[in-house]
Amino acid sequence: MEITYTPIGHVRSPYDSPADVSHEETDETTSEIVLEEEYKRGLDGLAEFSHAVVLAHLDEVEEALLTSRPPHATDVEVGVFATRSPFRPNPIAQTVVELRDHDGTALRVTGLDLLDGTPVLDIKPYVPAVDRDELATGWLEE
Amino acid sequence: MEITYTPIGHVRSPYDSPADVSHEETDETTSEIVLEEEYKRGLDGLAEFSHAVVLAHLDEVEEALLTSRPPHATDVEVGVFATRSPFRPNPIAQTVVELRDHDGTALRVTGLDLLDGTPVLDIKPYVPAVDRDELATGWLEE
Numbered sequence: 001m002e003i004t005y006t007p008i009g010h011v012r013s014p015y016d017s018p019a020d021v022s023h024e025e026t027d028e029t030t031s032e033i034v035l036e037e038e039y040k041r042g043l044d045g046l047a048e049f050s051h052a053v054v055l056a057h058l059d060e061v062e063e064a065l066l067t068s069r070p071p072h073a074t075d076v077e078v079g080v081f082a083t084r085s086p087f088r089p090n091p092i093a094q095t096v097v098e099l100r101d102h103d104g105t106a107l108r109v110t111g112l113d114l115l116d117g118t119p120v121l122d123i124k125p126y127v128p129a130v131d132r133d134e135l136a137t138g139w140l141e142e
Numbered sequence: 143m144e145i146t147y148t149p150i151g152h153v154r155s156p157y158d159s160p161a162d163v164s165h166e167e168t169d170e171t172t173s174e175i176v177l178e179e180e181y182k183r184g185l186d187g188l189a190e191f192s193h194a195v196v197l198a199h200l201d202e203v204e205e206a207l208l209t210s211r212p213p214h215a216t217d218v219e220v221g222v223f224a225t226r227s228p229f230r231p232n233p234i235a236q237t238v239v240e241l242r243d244h245d246g247t248a249l250r251v252t253g254l255d256l257l258d259g260t261p262v263l264d265i266k267p268y269v270p271a272v273d274r275d276e277l278a279t280g281w282l283e284e
Contacts, residue, residue, distance in 0.1 A: 003199045003261065005145045005232040039231065041208045045220030052223075055197070055234055057145045066183045078187030081194075081265040089181065090147040090263045092197055094236060119145065121232045123223040 007119035008042075009035035009105070011056065015115045018060075027098075031112040033120055035105040043102060043123075051098055051126035054112065057119045058091035093118075096126055149261035150184075151177035151247070153198065157257050160202075165255060169240075173254040175262055177247040185244060185265075193240055193268035196254065199261045200233035235260075238268055 013031035015021045022029075033054065035043065046052060067077050068085035080088045097109035107123070155173035157163045164171075175196065177185065188194060209219050210227035222230045239251035249265070 001149060001261065003147045003149065003201075003263070005147070005234075007143060007145065008231050039208065039223075042221040042223040042231070044209065045218075045224035049224065053236060055232075055236065059145075066181065067186065076187075079184040081181075081184040082187035082191065082267055084266055084269070088264060089150050089184070090197075092147075092234075092264050094195060094197065094264075094266060119143065121145070122230065122234050122236075124226055124236060125224055127226070 005057075005121055007036075007057065007121060008039045008123070009033055009120045011112065011114045011116060011118040011120060012106075013112060013114060013116045015113075017115065021113050021115070026113045027111050029112075030100060030108055030110055031114070033107040033109060033112075033123065035107070035120075037105055040105045043105075043107065046107070046123070046125060047099065047102060049099060049125040051096055052109070053124045053126050054093075054095045054097055054109070054120060055122040055124075056093045056095070056114055057121055058086045058093050059119055060115060061086045061091040063087045064089045064091070092121065147199075147263055149178075149199065149263060150181045150265070151175055151262045153254065153256045153258060153260040153262060154248075155254060155256060155258045157255075159257065163255050163257070168255045169253050171254075172242065172250055172252055173256070175249040175251060175254075175265065177249070177262075179247060182247045185247075185249065188249070188265070188267060189241065189244060191241060191267040193238055194251070195266045195268050196235075196237045196239055196251075196262060197264040197266075198235045198237070198256055199263055200228045200235050201259075201261055202257060203228045203233040205229045206231045206233070234263065
């Protein structure tokens with residue numbers, strides 16, 4: 001069974017390669033999500049939210065691995081579904097971004113760690129009651 | 143441009159049709175995510191987390207709308223990207239679930255509001271530092 005999607009738009013960011021992405025600086029770096037013209041009306045009302053969830057297709061990922069060595073924990077090898085590694089069976093990135101403003105089909109955000117040109121699949125409002133705010137635990141604490 | 147994914151598994155839940163889904167009760171209802179055998183190793187280490195993010199393909203959705211009238215706000219019509227409506231250009235559900243336990247390829251969770259048989263695309267650990275815990279605002283307050 002195959003599932004097929006068409007991107008609603010693309011990322012415009014200062015990151016041209018994975019080495020350019022500074023995770024420490026993404027919160028201060030402004031990126032844009034530029035939607036195809038036909039989806040413009042879908043943005044109505046999003047500006048009333050402070051944050052959004054962005055789903056994007058990591059089109060530069062060519063390898064699907066079942067395990068990963070997470071950063072900052074080099075001696076741990078865990079299953080890929082216990083990590084945020086991009087090298088996963090379906091390379092979909094899920095990122096919570098802060099909404100800055102929008103101008104037509106261009107949505108300015110901070111907190112996006114995606115490369116320039118990455119295809120965007122979906123945008124949803126970030127809703128704490130849905131997206132939780134409890135504490136989570138795991139290997140990140142080690 | 144088209145993007146193609148293959149499901150990593152399927153939902154096994156007590157919900158056979160949208161009318162069966164009680165959003166008030168999903169936190170107490172146990173569902174299972176049953177992975178294909180080949181992805182089993184990808185679950186290693188996930189049990190150490192309390193919550194996970196599940197991405198699933200809403201395969202029963204046949205309509206892609208650009209606007210939606212959110213529940214509990216019948217006089218408001220907003221863009222689909224400002225809602226969690228299933229009737230969206232790429233019908234991907236993003237749900238935060240509480241992890242209960244797992245047995246081989248079956249992951250028992252609560253908080254999943256998906257129909258029995260829904261194809262699952264990805265599972266990621268829920269990490270507060272990534273998934274935020276700030277307050278968000280929007281039409282939900284109206």
